[in-house]
Each structure stands twice: as structure tokens, then as C-alpha cells.
Amino acid sequence: MRSSASALVATLASSLWLARSALADVNLSPALNASNAGTLSVTISPSYVGFGIEPSDLIVYTGSTSPNQLTYNLLSNLANYTGAPPHIRLGGNAGDTMLYDDSVTGTALQQNANPTGSGNARPSDYYTFGPDFLKALNNFPDGTPITYGLNLAYTGADALNRVVAQAQAAFEYVGTNPNGAKIVGLEIGNEPDLYIDLGYRSQNWSVYDFGNEWSSRAEAVYNQVLKPRGINSNYFEVATTATTATKNGQPFRISNLVNTGVAADNGIYVAGWNQHDYYYYVNVSNYQLTLPILLDLSTTVSQFREWTGQVQQALVTGKPYYLREMGSVGPNGLQGISETFANALWTFNFFFFAASIQISAVQMHMTQYSIAAPWQTNYMNGQGPHVRPTYYAWAAWSQIIGATCNTRIAQVSLSNQPGAYTNRLNAFAVYRGNALGSVVMINTQPYYSYSGNPSYQNFVLSLPGLAGRTVWLSVLSADGVESTSNVVWNGISYEQSGNGQPRTVNATQWTMTVGSDGTLTVPVRDSQVVVASTFRLGRESVNTANCENLASTTPGTTGTATGSGNAAPTFKSTSGFKSDMPLSKTAIIAIAAGGGVFLIALLGLFIWCCVRSCKKSNARKARASAMLKAPPRHDDHPLLERDFADESHASYPAYQNSPGLRGWESPMTSVSHGQQVHPSQSYHNMQPEYDYAPAGYQHSPQQPHAMHSPTPQQTQQYYQQHPAYLQSPYQNYAQQYGHGQHGHGHGRAY
Template sequence: MELIFLSLGLFSSLSYAASASPAADNVIRLKPSLNPPPGISKPIDPSFAGFGIEPSNLFSFMGAADPNTFTLNLLNNLANYTGKPPHIRIGGNTQDYMVYREDQNQWTWINNDNAFEHGANKQDSMLIGPRFFEAANRLPNGTTVTWGLNLAYDQDDHIKQITTMAKQALTNCPNLKITSFEIGNEPDLYLQNGFRTGPWGGQIYTQQWLSRASAIHSQVLQPHGLPSNFFEAAATASTIGTDFQISDLLGFDICTAPSYLSGWNQHDYYYYIGVSGYPVSLSHLLQLSTTEDQFAAWTEQVQQAQRTPYPYALREMGVVGPIGLEGVTNVFGAALWTLNFLLYTASLGIAGIGFHMTDNSNASAWQPVAMYGRPAHVRPLYYGIVAFDQAIGPSCAARVAQYPVPQVPDGYGDFVRAYAVYQQQALATLVVVNGKVFNSSSSNSNSNSNSAPGSQPQKQRGRITVQLQLPPSTAGQTLYLAYLTNAGADATANTTWNGISFEQSGDGTPAQVSSSENTVRIANDGTATFSLQDTEAVVANLGREVGASTPGAETSCLNVPQKSPGDNDTDTTPTDPSSSSSLLLQPPAATGDAGTPNSPDDDAESGVEARFVLGTCTSTAITIAMGVMIVGLY
């Protein structure tokens, strides 16, 4: 049978049509345009593939009196591959348990013996001091950070407590580039966990969010010369069946002038134990279509965000929550899923992903300290992030488009996805992920890789052939291939990416374990052919080695059009402020330290990108509501 990718109109008229006649069994025919297709993503920020660190576990990841060099090496690897450290969110459940005490000088958080009785978890049960910020400040220089603040705490001195925490973060972390505050973690669950009683929902949340944002702006941001639009909302676990949807919050005037909003922030897990309501397996995870199904409600939120001027980020994302699942999240299959998820969400126009990490989770990209009878170690999931980072490269110009898969043979359709990456408006990279499950526990496997308990062996490892058709003008050029591979989906160790291992060194630094160069010469007719095993992914670069610098990368960040983050069209013509549509899409003015709208120079000095400054949230909310009504008529 034949596996064929067709363009279905995604690519422009410069695309070359797919051949109608089969050449071999299990062949994927890719015929991309050399120019970016319609619907392609905006340029991807190099910090896109980021992490969330649970505040109560900060010292495990960053170290106590001595820095955790294992964590720092792994973060520095990623910074080297993209030219910018991954975005870090310091936030999670325990941000809503923490208050600051100046005399708490231990390299850990301590229990508050005088905590208020309120909720299943006391809203001030954890005391942190100066050492907490000293540990956070060890992140790689220039790391962009979203810092989580405690909204659950609602005693009489709540303004003093939250402004104190914000001030400590900005004052005592000079190594970091804190770009936003997050007020509260998953407020949609506050009734469930007892942090709030009585009436509670999106509207009351908005009122309390605005009150705290206003206080932080006047007492903390203005003295630091920072603008008012410094806050992400609403860090929700889920918006399904709630009034915490973006359209709801807009209707509640969450971005009323002066604007405190810098972006939208939501959370998701592919699967959550005790919540998802169906059994999960490695095979189910690698059925990549299920990711798209699970993400449907979040896709709607992305679309609502894209009707506003504010970017949308998944600041807390996980494969299986709350702390992973052995045999699913700690095996090689999770690396393939991660690579696909990053490419998929990038193609949707999401601004960033934060894979959440705790020190006791099998879903964390690495184990930062000894636990479960094992020393600190790298999990396969980390390799999926590295593969994504090297696929987009050290550039601010990478843009991603997904290929549709309309015709595939039985057994492959839900497991195979392909993506194209464009640099400087030209095709640079193709990525194919083959999630068809093959386990290393098969009797045919000669590998000594570890296997997860309960995995089901297959008799023979299959493969597909990728047949690439490019214009004849590319004839003679070299296609460089890099594989994300292991002995099988259930392998817990010995993953390699591009011939590199992060396990062999023992300290998280990369070790080249294979020096073989995988290349294909493009034939005179523009074709190139290579193979891909089941449970494997390949990144194919046109004309340069995978991981090498992208031509023009040094200036690409400077050349990205300064547009409203939520504007999705590809036209770079400045918006006409007099038009009615521009009034619907522009945010209220952000204010600087003098309480007046920021000039471009103000934004440049504070490290915050310039934003348009007209319009109201209410008009945007009406636009979204009208869009929903119109769709409902058809």
C-alpha cells in the first residue's frame, strides 16, 4: 500500500503537484513549496520550547547552597541550540501556598506554623526567603521568566504580601529577564480546592486580578521603570464549562485601561489521571491524531486569543498529570510525542509551551536529584525538545506549517505527521514523525536498551520511504538528515538525536556517539529519497547540517516586523488607526513609570516589546461574540 502526503491547497501555486502513480509500498511523497504557504505560523521565538518549575521544587532543580550543575548544563544545551535560553515559568500549585519572610534564610521552603485555616491547602503554608530568589537567579543569563504570584491568599494584608513577592523577584534576580507576572494558579479550581467560597467565577476573578495588578503596577513596576502591561491571565486548568474563557474575561473588562495584560496563559495535559476518564497507553499516546482531538477546546481558545492583540501561551503542559506514568512518560515514545506536539502547537500560532516539571514526576524532562533509587538522569522527553530546537535553529525567522495527511494506508494514518520549517521566507527543513509503535521488547530487537514494564512486543520493525520532490533548480544540493531514534517506543534509556546522547556524559552535556553523516543528494529531477523506521522521527535540512547556524540568523531577530502579537495575517502594512477594524483589535494603552502611554523608547529600555495602544477590550469581546453567533447560523 502507498502512503502519500498531498498539499490540499495548503501550499501556494509554486508547489509541485503530487504524482498520481505509486512508486513503492509505504511511500510518503512530499512536494512542498519553496516559499511559505498560506496559514503558516508567525516567526517562532527561540525560547518557545520552555519549562515550568514547581515553586516547591525550585531548590531540587536549581540547587541549594551548591548550584545544580546537571540542570544548568541541560538548560545551557538548549540555549546553545537556539541562541536563547528556554522560557521558564516559576509557578504551579505551590505558588498559591507561598508568602515571603525576610528572616527565612534557609535553602528550602519551610512550613508556616501560623498559617491561616483556609482551603484544602493553606494559602500561606510555605515560607520562603531570600535564598529562593538566589536559587532562581542561577538560571542561564537572560532567561525570560513568567513568575507566579499568590492569588489564593486573601487576608487583610494580601496586597502587601503580593507586592512584596513581586518586588523581591524583580530586585533579587538581576540575571533573569522577568517578562510577566502570573497572578494565581488555576483559579478555575479555587472553589474545588477551598481557596474561595461563595460566589466565584471569571468575573470575580477578574476583579481581584485587576486589583492586585493595579497595586503591583503602582508599587513595584513603576519604580522599576516597567510598563503596566506585565501580567498574563488567567492560568486556567481548563475553560470547558466555565466562564474563564478568553471571550468571557474580555467581557468582564480584564484589559480595561490602563492595560495590565501582556498575554493569555492557559494550562493543559494530554492526559490527567483521575480526570480524563479513559485508560491511556503508549500506543494511544503515539496515535498522534488523539493529541489533536484532545486539544480541540484549547484550539478554540487560541482562536479567541488571535482575535485580540495578545499572544497565547501554554505555560503549563504535560503528557500525563499530575506526575507522569511509568511506561508512558518516561520512555522514548514520549520524545516523539513531544517533538510532534511542539511542531503542532507552533503551527497553530501559539507563542510558547512550558513543560511542567516537579522533582518527583516521571514526566519531567530530567530527574534533577536522586529519587526512586536512581541518580539524576535525562529522560527521553528531553531529546524531543532538543530535536525541535535544532529544527528551528538559532533564528527568530523560523516559521512552521503542518502538512495535511489525507490518504494513508491502514495502520499509519493516525500515527504519522509532517511539518515544514521556513527560514528567511524560504524552505529550510522538513520534519516527519512516525509514531507507529515498535517496542524494544520485541524478540527481533538486539538492543540492550531498557524497556518499560507491560509493553507489548511487535514481531518486525516496519519503515516508510520518504520521497521528496523539489523544483529542478535544487538539483545537486545536499539534504542533511538527523534522526530521533531508539530501539523502540518503550525504551527508557539510550535515546539519540542527531547522533548525540545526553546520558553518556553523566552531567547532562552532549556526547557525540555516532559520527556517521546522513546525507542525500538531490537528483537532477529534484527528487530525494530516504527511509524512516516505525517509532522514529527525521529532520531533513536543505543545504546545511542540522544544528548548524542558519544564514542570516544574526539579524533575523531585528528584522521581525513589530506587530501586535495576536495579529495573524501576513501583511506587514501598518494598521490604520482610523479604521473600525483596527479599533477592535488594539489593546488599551500601557502606562510607564509616569502613568502615561509608553513611547517606543520606554518599551526598549524595559525590555518589553512595543505594542499598539488603541481600542478597548469590550469591542474585542463583542467581535468574538459576534463571530461565534455568525458561525452558529451555518
């Protein structure tokens, strides 16, 4: 429905004109075709961005005998946008302390009365769990892809039988009917490069020992569990470096792992490489993190330099690189940073950065204690279940990527950036097939809601092939970087409903027209994201042919029963890494000429050391002794006991004094009862509460039994306490500077 056109066009036009006059223009020229875009991401899986869940906290997120409604709705939102639920990795430190026991009943973990396993903080057989724990994974939306972690830390005489039994149970109880999650990959062991420090292995244990243990378990699970089910051998993700706290090299780099048992039969069991990282880790990182540092985008690039190199090594092997455990602040976040809109901006930028350097999946880690988790289902720090600002990064990404299964991403260079905005601006081009679909413009200059009128930065796009075309604008915004609520993406709130379902709080749809000279000028407020698209986001239907093709050629991709598809089961190469490249003859002559006999002697010594280091016996001793004692990472428990979560609601998360109706373990408020969608309904039939129906969706409104709409008094009281955003993202800017005109394109709203 069109709004008052003249006022809205004048508002946007004034924003464009004054933004241009107030600040220097930032110029960018995204390629109109992917073939001219330079380095591109892999084709983005519809489940690309997802979540990692600490196994000891699984039931807090899934619910036990019935789905947790908040979790279910939030995952279903993303499935509605991309056509498939996000990828879940179930793994972490707790996973290496858990053994399967089919005699255990109920969903709760049981403490082992007679543990015999090794381990400093907890033995490797500290917990036991049974079938009901695994069945809880079926509380996720149908088809949710799962990478499931198996216990490698346990080394008892029955260790091999135990890991086979655990894998067997996972396939027996997860996704065995038309409903529920699907196991698409297995991870053997969590962060083995920390096993010595955690007390799981002796001081002389090496990466070669890991390779042998890993391959023996992979072979056993394949022969006894996967092969009888017709599942390919390349089903296992190999754990790589989780810490850089080593010297004399990184033993668990991919270039080293391909020389261990992991490479048995040329990597026939390897589906991909499983990397972990955190941008900042409490009590490990050697500086104090602040919001301005977090939003300095150069710090993300520099912190991730080691892992960027690992991505390149993964590409050499021909196996995908999965970032299965990631976060801005580990293990459980920092107050004043992790629960703010600043973290949403960082997370959103990181998703695109990760894709642009050819990472194949990103899972952000969650525990029940974490204020960095995008939503909370229990009671902690005086707050009940709620959606945090970071969730909007997933929602925005998912709408931008869409459901066509042919999306690729490239970073776009910026020129003429003002000095005050150094490392605060970023841009990415998003391609549907070969055609430019969207340009993502990010401004992370910190703006606080209490600091007065915000500044805007003009992004001046050169799009000569789109002259005269209409583009749609979508905005990710909040009052300020410190905001912990009332975030809006593309006019949608996921907080207002009280149960995670989307609500349109601003139905205005901004559009702009590319100028006749191919120029489009888009003002982006400080601490804001604006996406300009050649189509209206959220209206795409699933491209079934593309998605089936992607699933059949990519390990671990949603849509294939096995998770390994038809991808090549063996390595493409195990040599040719940058660190392995020999010096050319010219380089050797140049070194000799420049340094004389002394440099020649050094070169000879260097060559001798290289040859010597290739001998496995010496390399094993050197690498084992090189391991430093990094601080233990117990991600499943809070760092400070005074911040512990109230676990009395862990199994039955529900709003305090307002429990869910019978059959639910989920948050509700009286206001949201009229908008409930029962999780037994397929996410394909869940209609987001937009002011339009996305193409391809058919929905018949249903009111769940025994749920009642709020009274008018309740509704009025709710919206007085939770005001909706009904203004244009440019409104404050226009009110600040007045009205004007601009010659480079114009905008309008619907």
C-alpha cells in the same frame, strides 16, 4: 571527515529502494516559500519551548547556593542551539500557598506556624519564603527568561501589600546583576477556575470577581514595582481555563475574560493569555492511557480542540497565547509511558503541532516527583540523577529552530497514507525567513525493540525548486518506543557524559541529493523522526539583528529588559469571536422557511436567552453555579504515597556515594570529571563535544580546578556498561533487505 563512501552510499540507496518497494509511498509537497505555505506559526522565539517548575520543587532543579550541574548543562545545551536559554515558568498550585517574608533565611520554604488563609488541602499562606529562595533562580544560565507566579489565592487584609512585596523582591533579587535569570513576565494566580473547589473562594465567587481582584493587583504592582523601573504596563499574563469540567459554557474563556476587570483600560496590563492543559490526567481522564493511544496523533488534536479555539480567541484580542503548563500525563506521569521514548516522540510532535496552530510558547511542567520530567536531579524509584528520553525532544526542536530568530512553521498535508499508518504520520515545514529550511517527518507507528526487524515508511517529497540540491538528514531514534535510555538525536547523546553535556556517538553525517525531477524519497523507520534540511543543523550563528527585532515586538521574549518590548499595550479587539457572530438575514429566513412557526418560536426563545445572558448580574449567578467540583490537582505532591521521592537529597542532589566536589550540588561520575564545565562560565563559551565547532563559537578548553580525568580502566568499564551508538540509523534496514538502487535521488555520508 568522509567515511567509506561506496559502502555507505550503497547502504542508504538500498534502504531507499526497498522502502519504496515494500510500502506505499506517502506523498507531500511542502511549499518552497513561506508566503505559499498557508497558515504559519508566529515567528518562533529562541526560548519557545521551555519548562514549568512547581515552586515548592525549585531548589531541587536549581541547586541552592550553587548551580545544579545537570540542570545547568541541559539548559545550556538548548541555549547553544538557539542563542538563548529556554523560558521557565515558576508557578503552580504551590505558588498559591506561598507568601514572601524577607526575614526568612535560606532557600528552603518555611511552614507558616500561624496560617490564616483559606484552602481545603493547604491554606493560601501555608509556606513562607525569603530572598535566598529567589536568588536561586540566578543559578540558571545567564539571561534565562522567567514568568514568575504571584499568589492570588491569599485574601487576608494585607493581601495587596503581600503581592506587591513579592513582586518587589522578585525584581530585587533575580537578574539584578549581569549574571542570572531575568523576570520577563508575571502571572497573578494559578488556575483560578479551580479556586472554589480548592476552598480558596466561596461558592458565589465568579469570573467577574476574579477580573476585579486580578486588575487591582496588576495596577498595584505596576504602579509600585514596574513603573519606577521603567517597565511597561503590559507585563501580566492572565490565567484562563485550566479545566473543562464545567457545564453551560466555560466562564474563564478569553471571550468572557475580556468582559471582566482583566480588560481594564482596554487590557493595558495584559501581556498575554496563560493557558494550562495536560493531554491526560491521572484520576481525571476517563480512560486508560497506553503507548499506542499516546502515539495516535489524532488523539492530541481532539484532546486539544477546546484550547485550539482559545488560541483563535487570543488572536482576536491581539495578545499572544502561552501554554505555560503542559504535559503528556499529569500531574507526575505514568510508569511505562512517561519515561519512555514514546513520550519523546509525542512531545516532539506536540511542539510542532502547537507552533502550527499559532501558540506563542510551550512550557512542560516539572516536579521533583515527576517521571515525566525530562531529567531527574534527586533520588526516586531507585534511580539517581539522569537524563530521560523526553529531553531529546527539546534538543531536536532547538537545533531545528536554530538561532536566526526568523523561523516559522507550517503543517504539511500527507496523501496516500497506508491504512495501517492512519494517524501515525505527520510532517511540518520549517522556514528561515521566506525560504524552506527543513522538512520534519514523524513516524509514530509503535515499534518495540524486542519485536524483530522494524518497518520503514517512505516519505516522497516533491521539491521541484530544489532539484539537484544536497540535503542533510538528522535522525531522532531509540531501540524502541519502550526504551528508557540510549536515545540519539543527530548523532548526539546527552546521557553518555553523565552530566548532561552532549557527546557525539555517531559522527556519520547522512546527505541526499534531490532528484532531477525534484523528487526526494526518505525512508523513516517506525517510531522515528527524520529531518531533511538544506543546511547542516547546529552550525548557525546567532542573527543578532533578527533577535533584537523579535524581542522588541513580542511580549515576554528573551532579549528585552522589560519583557514587554514595544508591543501594543491594549487589545486589538474584544469582539468578533466566533461564538459572538450574529446570524445573517439569509440564515434567519432559511431557518424560518425550513421549520415554520415552531422554529421561529425557538429562535425567539434563543434570542431572548442571549439578551438575558448578557446581563452581568444573571451571568455571574449562572456561571458560578455552573462550576463543577473537579478533582483537586496537587501537582507538587505525588498521587500515591508509596511512590514518594526521597527528599533527603532535595536540597543537595548528587550521585549517591559520589558527592559533587565542594562548591557543587550536582551529579558527577568519575568518568565525566574530565569533561566538566563550571557553571560560572557563560553558556556562550561552553563548547558541545561535537566533532566540529558550530559557526560563531570560540572556545578555549579549560579544565576546572581539582577535577581529574578518568583512568583508562574506568573509561573502558564505563563504555562496556554504556555502549555508544556507532551505526547508521538505516543500517538495520539495509542489513535486513540487502542492497539495491533507486532512481529518485541518492544519499551519502560524511
